[in-house]
Amino acid sequence: MREVIWIIGASTGIGKQLAMLYARAGHHIIVSARNGQLLQEFQPFGATIIPLDVLNYKAIEAAFDQVMNEFQTIERIVYLPAFYNPDSFDTLTTQVVDQTIDTNIKAPLYFIIGGRKYFQSGRVKQLALTSSLVAIQALVNDQPYSATKAALTHIGISLYNEWGDTLDIKIIAPGFVATPMTDKNTFKMPFLLTAEQAAKIIQTGLTSKKLLLEFPFPTRFLMKLASFLPHNWIKNLLHLL
Numbered sequence: 001m002r003e004v005i006w007i008i009g010a011s012t013g014i015g016k017q018l019a020m021l022y023a024r025a026g027h028h029i030i031v032s033a034r035n036g037q038l039l040q041e042f043q044p045f046g047a048t049i050i051p052l053d054v055l056n057y058k059a060i061e062a063a064f065d066q067v068m069n070e071f072q073t074i075e076r077i078v079y080l081p082a083f084y085n086p087d088s089f090d091t092l093t094t095q096v097v098d099q100t101i102d103t104n105i106k107a108p109l110y111f112i113i114g115g116r117k118y119f120q121s122g123r124v125k126q127l128a129l130t131s132s133l134v135a136i137q138a139l140v141n142d143q144p145y146s147a148t149k150a151a152l153t154h155i156g157i158s159l160y161n162e163w164g165d166t167l168d169i170k171i172i173a174p175g176f177v178a179t180p181m182t183d184k185n186t187f188k189m190p191f192l193l194t195a196e197q198a199a200k201i202i203q204t205g206l207t208s209k210k211l212l213l214e215f216p217f218p219t220r221f222l223m224k225l226a227s228f229l230p231h232n233w234i235k236n237l238l239h240l241l
């Protein structure tokens with residue numbers, strides 16, 4: 001079946017690769033991000049291109065109205081935007097705190113509210129929010145980003161508890177993926193995936209019955225293990241790295 005799929009955060013990274021996978025498979029994609037220029041890459045696929053800043057609530061409402069006026073039903077909405085600038089508490093600034101919380105917590109909540117009438121009417125079949133495996137265990141030098149991802153996982157589970165009977169909710173939680181977002185990491189990222197690999201895993205996961213799509217397995221296992229160990233073990237271990 002040819003699906004209509006809206007990907008927000010499709011200009012780079014995981015979202016771009018996911019949009020490419022769906023477009024190449026013959027689905028109709030709607031692509032959004034702030035950088036409308038980069039989204040033009042999807043024009044040859046006949047994509048619907050809607051530049052959007054998810055920090056702008058009015059723009060979210062307008063984008064929903066545009067999409068839902070054009071399409072009767074949307075099979076999937078995959079929401080990926082995030083701001084990543086994790087820091088140590090020695091140098092963290094209020095500006096980074098604001099931008100991270102606005103983009104990673106407020107914006108997805110705005111998005112849920114902005115699309116509420118369409119989610120509740122059954123015209124949207126699936127909503128996937130993108131969290132991270134860092135939601136499982138706080139590490140070091142990873143705030144406020146990892147706190148916002150833990151919050152988003154919480155939001156997704158609450159949404160599932162409230163609307164899960166009529167809307168298919170997914171929470172995507174990747175480990176490390178090579179994208180412009182992680183280019184700034186100076187440390188060696190364990191079990192690093194390419195964006196193409198991550199997109200394929202997500203594409204398969206979105207057709208499953210699971211709520212949480214956590215991957216890859218080794219990173220998930222280590223994060224879960226760490227969450228069960230005494231806090232002082234983890235602290236001492238992190239200081240050795």
Ligand SMILES: NC(=O)c1ccc[n+]([C@@H]2O[C@H](COP(=O)([O-])OP(=O)(O)OC[C@H]3O[C@@H](n4cnc5c(N)ncnc54)[C@H](OP(=O)(O)O)[C@@H]3O)[C@@H](O)[C@H]2O)c1
Binds near residue numbers: 008013033131133175
């Ligand atoms: N890469 C990893 O290792 C990793 C691991 C775990 C979770 N994740 C999560 O996966 C998601 C995608 O990350 P990525 O690695 O693919 O990063 P990325 O390449 O930086 O992609 C982020 C996407 O979000 C868009 N975006 C950012 N702010 C936006 C805004 N205000 N309004 C609309 N769009 C906005 C960006 O486009 P514009 O700049 O054009 O707006 C871009 O398309 C994020 O939620 C991230 O937290 C990534």
